[in-house]
Amino acid sequence: MAQFTRVSRSVGLITLQNPPVNALSAVARQGIVDAVKRALSDPKVKSVVICGQNGIFCGGADIKEFGTNITGPPLVPMIHAIEASNKPVVAAIEGSAFGGGLELALGCHYRVAHSKAKLGLTEVTLGLLPAAGGTQRLPRLIGVPAALNLITTGRHVTAAEALQLGIVDQVTDHNAVDEAVKFALSVAGKSLDARRISTYPCPCPSDVDALFEEVMQKVRQSARGAIAPIACVQAVRAAATLPYSQGMEREQELMATLFTSGQARALQYCFFAQRAVGRWSMPSGARWDTSKPRSIHKAAVIGLGTMGRGIAVALAQTGLSVVAVETQEKQFMEAKKMVSGMMERGAKRHGTAPPLDKITYSQNIQAVADVDLVIEAVFEDMALKEKVFQQLSTICKQGTFLCTNTSALDVDHLASQTRNPELVVGMHFFAPAHVMKLLEVVYGPRSSPQAVATAMQLGKKMGKVSVAVGNCRGFVGNRMLKPYLEQALFLLEEGATPELVDGALEEFGFALGVFKMSDLSGLDVGWKVRKGDGLVEPGLASGPSARIRQGRRYSPLGDLLCEQGRFGQKTGQGWYRYDKPGSRVPRYDPWLHSFLEEYRTQHGIVARRIDQQEVLERCLYALINEGFRILEDGIAAGPEDIDIIYVFGYSWPRHRGGPMFYASMVGLAKVLERLEHYHQAHPDVPYMQPCNLLRRLVASGSPPVHKWKEAIKKLRSQL
Numbered sequence: 001m002a003q004f005t006r007v008s009r010s011v012g013l014i015t016l017q018n019p020p021v022n023a024l025s026a027v028a029r030q031g032i033v034d035a036v037k038r039a040l041s042d043p044k045v046k047s048v049v050i051c052g053q054n055g056i057f058c059g060g061a062d063i064k065e066f067g068t069n070i071t072g073p074p075l076v077p078m079i080h081a082i083e084a085s086n087k088p089v090v091a092a093i094e095g096s097a098f099g100g101g102l103e104l105a106l107g108c109h110y111r112v113a114h115s116k117a118k119l120g121l122t123e124v125t126l127g128l129l130p131a132a133g134g135t136q137r138l139p140r141l142i143g144v145p146a147a148l149n150l151i152t153t154g155r156h157v158t159a160a161e162a163l164q165l166g167i168v169d170q171v172t173d174h175n176a177v178d179e180a181v182k183f184a185l186s187v188a189g190k191s192l193d194a195r196r197i198s199t200y201p202c203p204c205p206s207d208v209d210a211l212f213e214e215v216m217q218k219v220r221q222s223a224r225g226a227i228a229p230i231a232c233v234q235a236v237r238a239a240a241t242l243p244y245s246q247g248m249e250r251e252q253e254l255m256a257t258l259f260t261s262g263q264a265r266a267l268q269y270c271f272f273a274q275r276a277v278g279r280w281s282m283p284s285g286a287r288w289d290t291s292k293p294r295s296i297h298k299a300a301v302i303g304l305g306t307m308g309r310g311i312a313v314a315l316a317q318t319g320l321s322v323v324a325v326e327t328q329e330k331q332f333m334e335a336k337k338m339v340s341g342m343m344e345r346g347a348k349r350h351g352t353a354p355p356l357d358k359i360t361y362s363q364n365i366q367a368v369a370d371v372d373l374v375i376e377a378v379f380e381d382m383a384l385k386e387k388v389f390q391q392l393s394t395i396c397k398q399g400t401f402l403c404t405n406t407s408a409l410d411v412d413h414l415a416s417q418t419r420n421p422e423l424v425v426g427m428h429f430f431a432p433a434h435v436m437k438l439l440e441v442v443y444g445p446r447s448s449p450q451a452v453a454t455a456m457q458l459g460k461k462m463g464k465v466s467v468a469v470g471n472c473r474g475f476v477g478n479r480m481l482k483p484y485l486e487q488a489l490f491l492l493e494e495g496a497t498p499e500l501v502d503g504a505l506e507e508f509g510f511a512l513g514v515f516k517m518s519d520l521s522g523l524d525v526g527w528k529v530r531k532g533d534g535l536v537e538p539g540l541a542s543g544p545s546a547r548i549r550q551g552r553r554y555s556p557l558g559d560l561l562c563e564q565g566r567f568g569q570k571t572g573q574g575w576y577r578y579d580k581p582g583s584r585v586p587r588y589d590p591w592l593h594s595f596l597e598e599y600r601t602q603h604g605i606v607a608r609r610i611d612q613q614e615v616l617e618r619c620l621y622a623l624i625n626e627g628f629r630i631l632e633d634g635i636a637a638g639p640e641d642i643d644i645i646y647v648f649g650y651s652w653p654r655h656r657g658g659p660m661f662y663a664s665m666v667g668l669a670k671v672l673e674r675l676e677h678y679h680q681a682h683p684d685v686p687y688m689q690p691c692n693l694l695r696r697l698v699a700s701g702s703p704p705v706h707k708w709k710e711a712i713k714k715l716r717s718q719l
């Protein structure tokens with residue numbers, strides 16, 4: 001709803017009241033329409049201010065209404081009525097003005113913003129475009145290039161930038177509503193002819209065609225298959241080339257296409273899923289709202305390799321005091337330099353001072369005695385980690401949380417090395433840890449709800465999207481990755497090339513295909529793990545057993561590359577060739593192709609033609625099937641947790657909503673049928689056998705993804 005009051009005798013103050021973000025729901029829109037009518041018909045009111053309650057202007061259209069039968073007054077005529085008013089209307093922007101919220105403000109004649117406010121036409125991030133006149137008014141106000149930048153990226157701008165761009169007329173450090181009221185008093189009675197943005201000519205660059213062609217090319221490249229950014233460019237082009245009313249028609253047309261698209265549904269699902277993962281629960285019944293986190297003031301990082309350095313930087317940037325421990329002299333000296341460099345670069349980007357004094361370095365693990373929380377990030381070796389946890393358990397003060405950054409090892413086993421296993425959780429960061437947004441918080445059967453709550457809260461403070469998951473090999477992300485990687489190797493054996501597999505995955509929307517990604521991460525990492533698991537047999541053996549391990553199909557292709565010293569980008573050779581070690585541009589490598597041919601000959605494999613569809617089905621459905629197993633095992637509480645892990649940690653294209661959402665869009669019955677097909681064709685790959693949960697969901701009518709949690713609970717109770 002919206003409240004109307006008269007202030008300073010002649011200013012009509014309209015306050016949006018729809019907590020928590022004053023979204024423009026049907027009731028809120030009706031409230032605005034009624035309040036505006038009242039203000040315009042009240043002769044005592046000479047000017048109007050629109051603001052939002054609780055320090056937030058407006059979070060835009062009510063996203064929860066999308067996909068329902070939308071009732072109430074539509075936004076476009078509501079905003080037109082405000083703009084057409086013959087009394088000046090001033091938007092008082094505090095907190096956020098996003099999407100439809102900013103469009104509402106653009107319909108006002110003036111905008112006053114608080115200095116801490118953020119503004120943006122964010123619709124593109126939800127698979128939409130600003131369809132309440134935003135694509136037509138913003139370019140008229142700030143010019144085509146700046147509007148294109150904002151609308152196609154959805155980026156938030158500060159009040160200072162908004163002032164510089166000309167989006168707002170005044171920025172204040174004081175109460176924005178009070179300032180807007182003063183402003184409204186000062187403009188009462190003045191002509192509004194030059195204040196209605198829809199009547200402005202669009203400042204058009206001389207060569208419109210060339211500009212839009214260039215922008216479209218760039219947007220297509222970065223969109224990775226997302227359609228909304230492209231529609232945004234088309235709508236702004238309409239602003240630049242058509243009269244306002246025709247531009248509005250084009251905006252509505254484009255919006256109608258996006259509105260019902262699967263991509264919009266996927267992106268809106270991601271929006272809510274990202275928030276839902278914060279409401280975590282454990283199989284014990286412990287939950288986010290009943291578990292109290294402890295405040296962390298001082299933390300330690302043990303091990304300053306690549307991961308440890310990133311974690312130390314991320315902690316320091318959060319404002320915590322950090323003790324960074326590295327026992328090896330050479331690594332210690334190198335890490336100190338690198339960490340300072342990382343902080344200085346980060347600070348330069350944000351225009352702040354680097355938090356260099358937040359970190360103290362030590363080569364002695366005893367230095368962590370008084371910290372509240374430790375994150376162990378030593379080499380991925382169980383014996384080494386066991387030793388570290390035993391030491392920490394005796395060195396640290398009572399109650400210190402002991403966390404491990406392991407990406408796959410048993411968190412519960414590490415907990416068993418300590419006196420207080422309830423204080424142990426996994427905090428699995430993704431490289432580079434000070435940049436990547438994802439954090440898997442891994443609880444073992446003995447982790448206390450307080451330890452989980454504390455790690456989740458710390459993750460949030462560090463700006464991470466934190467997801468609480470159960471303990472198993474590889475947790476959620478890396479456990480699902482294993483079958484995906486293996487399928488890619490099997491496809492190579494059968495006749496595919498790295499270029500074909502990567503091409504299919506990149507067309508699907510991944511930033512990098514699986515082989516380019518492996519080259520980037522380093523092939524030696526997985527090799528070491530496989531060696532540890534007893535899977536690696538040196539040499540190019542032939543015969544049926546050469547490609548079988550522990551009774552299952554195994555591809556030694558990755559091991560063979562590593563034996564040749566081909567570790568990926570770092571050595572200049574991997575699945576691709578690079579100009580020199582450390583170069584980033586992958587190039588076709590004739591050696592690799594001859595090697596694959598030789599390998600197939602040696603193993604009596606006749607290469608066959610593999611198409612993109614098979615690549616996608618085998619790689620993605622294998623990964624999805626493991627996702628269903630993870631749900632079945634209770635390692636993830638729901639599909640949202642898995643999807644958010646994949647979108648934020650594994651570059652899964654957000655416009656496809658994450659693997660589990662994608663499965664629901666493809667249709668569970670279809671996924672099941674294809675898995676059955678591939679399992680029949682490859683019976684020596686047990687993980688291709690469709691998971692029971694998938695079968696049961698299909699048998700129960702393939703409920704939509706938001707109903708899976710409920711369905712899983714029901715299925716469990718029947719077991």
Ligand SMILES: CCCCCCC[C@H](O)CC(=O)SCCNC(=O)CCNC(=O)[C@H](O)C(C)(C)COP(=O)([O-])OP(=O)([O-])OC[C@H]1O[C@@H](n2cnc3c(N)ncnc32)[C@H](O)[C@@H]1OP(=O)([O-])[O-]
Pocket residue numbers: 020021023058059060061062063064070075096098099100101103122123126128129130131132134259272275276
């Ligand atoms: C045919 C149709 C024609 C349509 C015309 C087009 C109109 C327009 O162009 C389209 C739009 O505006 S598209 C919209 C463009 N707008 C955007 O893209 C802005 C999206 N919102 C945001 O970016 C952030 O929420 C804020 C920065 C506003 C606040 O951040 P913060 O302080 O960290 O808080 P938080 O944790 O993030 O949210 C708190 C709670 O509010 C919930 N909720 C939030 N916004 C909502 C919404 N619009 N709606 C509903 N709910 C919304 C959120 O789910 C959460 O609920 P929970 O149950 O407690 O989990």
